[in-house]
Amino acid sequence: MKRSTKTGLLVGLVGVMTGVVWWQIPIEKRTYGLSQTAMTTDYTGLMPEKVAQINEVKKREELVAIVKEAQKAKRTISIAGLQHSQGGHTYYKDGIVIDMRAFNRVLSVNEQQKTVKVEAGASWMDVQEALAKKGLALRVTQSQSIFTIGGSLSVNAHGRDIRYGSMASTVRELTIVNAQGEFETLKRGRDDERLQYILGGYGLFGVIVDVTLDVTDNTVYTMHTTEMKMADYAPHMRSILKDDRIAMHYARISVAPNSFLEDVYTIDYEKMEAIDHTSPLKGESSERLSKLGLDLGRQGGALENGFWQLQRGYMKLIDDKEINRNDAMRSESTFMEYTKPGRVEVLQEFFVPLDEFEAYVNELQQVLPHDDKKNDVKVHNITLRYVAKDDATALNYATDDMMGFVVLLQHGTSEQSIEEAKTLIRQWTDVTLKHEGTYYLPYYPYQTTDQFKKAYPNAASVYDEKQQQDPDIIFRNYFYDNYVKHAND
Amino acid sequence: MPMTKWPLFITVGQVIIFPYYLFWLKNSTLTFSLFALIFALFSFGAALGYHLQQKWTMPIALPIALLGMIYMLTLDVESLYIISVMQVILGFLQGYFRAWHVGQETYKLQVVWHYVIVGLAMVALSTVTIVVPQIFVAIYGFMLVICAIVMALKKCKKK
Numbered sequence: 001m002k003r004s005t006k007t008g009l010l011v012g013l014v015g016v017m018t019g020v021v022w023w024q025i026p027i028e029k030r031t032y033g034l035s036q037t038a039m040t041t042d043y044t045g046l047m048p049e050k051v052a053q054i055n056e057v058k059k060r061e062e063l064v065a066i067v068k069e070a071q072k073a074k075r076t077i078s079i080a081g082l083q084h085s086q087g088g089h090t091y092y093k094d095g096i097v098i099d100m101r102a103f104n105r106v107l108s109v110n111e112q113q114k115t116v117k118v119e120a121g122a123s124w125m126d127v128q129e130a131l132a133k134k135g136l137a138l139r140v141t142q143s144q145s146i147f148t149i150g151g152s153l154s155v156n157a158h159g160r161d162i163r164y165g166s167m168a169s170t171v172r173e174l175t176i177v178n179a180q181g182e183f184e185t186l187k188r189g190r191d192d193e194r195l196q197y198i199l200g201g202y203g204l205f206g207v208i209v210d211v212t213l214d215v216t217d218n219t220v221y222t223m224h225t226t227e228m229k230m231a232d233y234a235p236h237m238r239s240i241l242k243d244d245r246i247a248m249h250y251a252r253i254s255v256a257p258n259s260f261l262e263d264v265y266t267i268d269y270e271k272m273e274a275i276d277h278t279s280p281l282k283g284e285s286s287e288r289l290s291k292l293g294l295d296l297g298r299q300g301g302a303l304e305n306g307f308w309q310l311q312r313g314y315m316k317l318i319d320d321k322e323i324n325r326n327d328a329m330r331s332e333s334t335f336m337e338y339t340k341p342g343r344v345e346v347l348q349e350f351f352v353p354l355d356e357f358e359a360y361v362n363e364l365q366q367v368l369p370h371d372d373k374k375n376d377v378k379v380h381n382i383t384l385r386y387v388a389k390d391d392a393t394a395l396n397y398a399t400d401d402m403m404g405f406v407v408l409l410q411h412g413t414s415e416q417s418i419e420e421a422k423t424l425i426r427q428w429t430d431v432t433l434k435h436e437g438t439y440y441l442p443y444y445p446y447q448t449t450d451q452f453k454k455a456y457p458n459a460a461s462v463y464d465e466k467q468q469q470d471p472d473i474i475f476r477n478y479f480y481d482n483y484v485k486h487a488n489d
Numbered sequence: 490m491p492m493t494k495w496p497l498f499i500t501v502g503q504v505i506i507f508p509y510y511l512f513w514l515k516n517s518t519l520t521f522s523l524f525a526l527i528f529a530l531f532s533f534g535a536a537l538g539y540h541l542q543q544k545w546t547m548p549i550a551l552p553i554a555l556l557g558m559i560y561m562l563t564l565d566v567e568s569l570y571i572i573s574v575m576q577v578i579l580g581f582l583q584g585y586f587r588a589w590h591v592g593q594e595t596y597k598l599q600v601v602w603h604y605v606i607v608g609l610a611m612v613a614l615s616t617v618t619i620v621v622p623q624i625f626v627a628i629y630g631f632m633l634v635i636c637a638i639v640m641a642l643k644k645c646k647k648k
């Protein structure tokens with residue numbers, strides 16, 4: 001065999017084999033969830049607890065029966081969707097957990113009125129399946145579709161849309177089973193006073209049974225990606241808010257040591273004329289490549305700089321590409337999974353008014369370590385989003401038009417590591433509060449009660465309403481214990 | 490140490506350290522089939538390294554230093570994607586080193602000593618309890634890097 005042929009063959013063999021190995025590397029999957037026999041946890045596994053009973057619900061009447069039974073037995077009820085909340089929001093020690101996941105039918109899609117009626121245990125994926133066929137799409141949802149409708153409304157979630165306000169405001173009507181075990185139907189415009197406690201109410205004001213949501217067209221967008229310095233971001237945001245053609249937006253700010261909180265890239269979705277009635281919903285793609293990139297970033301230091309460069313390269317690749325609204329609302333999620341024993345990856349989100357953006361980031365640059373390679377608490381990613389002022393919920397994190405900083409962090413699971421994470425996050429929260437900001441509540445309760453009360457001045461009214469509507473605190477979870485219970489202290 | 494003895498130190502060290510390296514690799518790869526596949530990657534990398542040494546030569550201190558650095562990386566790396574790339578590089582460097590060593594006059598003489606020393610070292614190591622194998626691997630890696638630096642310096646002096 002010729003020498004050069006042999007070299008080529010060997011190089012090919014190594015290349016093919018590397019491909020085979022990469023294909024064989026299992027995509028990690030967190031093990032978490034409800035368990036009757038072992039400990040119940042949510043997405044992070046940080047707060048394992050033994051529950052008394054898990055009731056999987058398929059019919060609405062079962063919900064009434066469970067509430068009545070709990071009243072008699074003097075047991076608490078917690079409600080679980082897909083359990084992506086991270087602070088024990090979906091269970092309680094020795095309590096009953098209602099597992100909503102099988103209660104997941106899309107009941108009707110009204111093309112004329114552009115609404116969808118859906119059972120609360122359905123995921124956004126289920127709803128998107130039904131809407132896409134009719135050329136429709138959701139108005140507001142998270143950036144991924146791996147959550148239930150009930151769970152999302154109960155945290156008043158947000159995502160990439162910049163035109164339709166809060167998720168809560170897209171609710172036309174909903175049915176709940178209240179703490180007395182009765183069905184109640186609440187309508188937007190008529191029952192806003194009640195709705196403000198249920199939406200963003202973390203399962204403390206009844207079980208959401210079904211919901212009618214306003215939807216919109218599955219418009220086709222062109223993605224525009226731009227790189228800029230941090231100081232240019234707020235002006236960019238203001239200019240796209242004035243430009244009606246831009247429907248959705250998100251951005252990333254660098255956490256790499258050599259450009260920490262200085263470099264930003266943005267993705268703006270510009271409306272095209274077309275509405276997509278035919279394309280199948282996109283599935284997960286390139287998850288291995290994305291995982292490799294994120295794994296590089298997780299190493300910190302120079303490799304994290306490399307990861308940021310990779311992301312910039314990817315952004316250039318997708319510039320001017322088209323995507324429909326449904327697909328823009330269902331980003332990949334599997335590549336984010338992280339399962340190393342003794343470590344955990346969690347989310348935190350901080351909001352500050354757009355006008356405070358630059359001053360806030362400047363201050364964060366002083367407070368946060370630029371290179372956390374050697375630290376126990378590591379910041380892997382910060383995504384920026386616009387969150388419009390919300391008047392529809394009592395526990396309101398968007399008291400103004402805000403910029404959300406979605407932070408992906410990693411830390412150890414030992415007590416000491418959690419204390420270290422608390423210290424950093426509390427410092428970060430203090431800076432946020434100083435800039436008239438707030439923080440998001442579905443995550444692990446690193447913050448103090450004092451910080452909670454400052455961020456949510458309405459918390460006391462939520463506490464009062466809870467005592468009025470559910471004096472026996474039948475609907476209870478660790479969110480109640482960690483936060484709401486102390487609102488009047 | 491005279492220049493001719495370095496290869497012996499390196500080959501003996503490699504064999505001694507390899508069980509620890511394998512131990513770390515097995516822990517990292519989770520399943521046996523993935524472990525075996527990643528190992529195949531090492532072998533193909535070694536074949537390529539052996540083959541290319543006959544075509545392109547570089548100062549031997551360089552692959553030795555790189556070998557050392559790869560071993561040191563075991564302390565820091567968890568991602569299977571990165572580990573698989575490390576395997577290719579490690580195989581390549583070992584193949585390259587082997588091809589170079591075989592061409593040395595002292596090779597045949599050293600092979601006998603190699604086996605004897607490895608046997609004795611393994612007996613000694615059987616008495617040690619290993620909790621974190623990558624610490625051993627990384628220490629050896631560090632020694633290789635030092636070794637490569639000293640080799641390079643000696644070569645410069647000679648010139």
Ligand SMILES: Cc1cc2nc3c(=O)[nH]c(=O)nc-3n(C[C@H](O)[C@H](O)[C@H](O)COP(=O)(O)OP(=O)(O)OC[C@H]3O[C@@H](n4cnc5c(N)ncnc54)[C@H](O)[C@@H]3O)c2cc1C
Pocket residue numbers: 043078079080081082083084085086089090100120121141142143144146147148149150151152154155156157158159201202203204206207208209333336347442477479
């Ligand atoms: C990887 C990841 C990405 C995320 N991305 C975003 C994002 O882009 N935007 C954003 O806003 N948030 C985001 N989140 C947070 C997420 O939106 C919330 O945690 C949301 O609650 C998850 O929905 P779920 O079905 O998992 O709810 P669960 O965690 O199951 O429940 C959340 C809360 O809702 C209550 N609840 C659930 N179902 C009902 C019901 N039928 N009736 C009454 N109460 C109910 C529960 O009791 C609990 O208090 C993200 C979280 C993760 C882990």
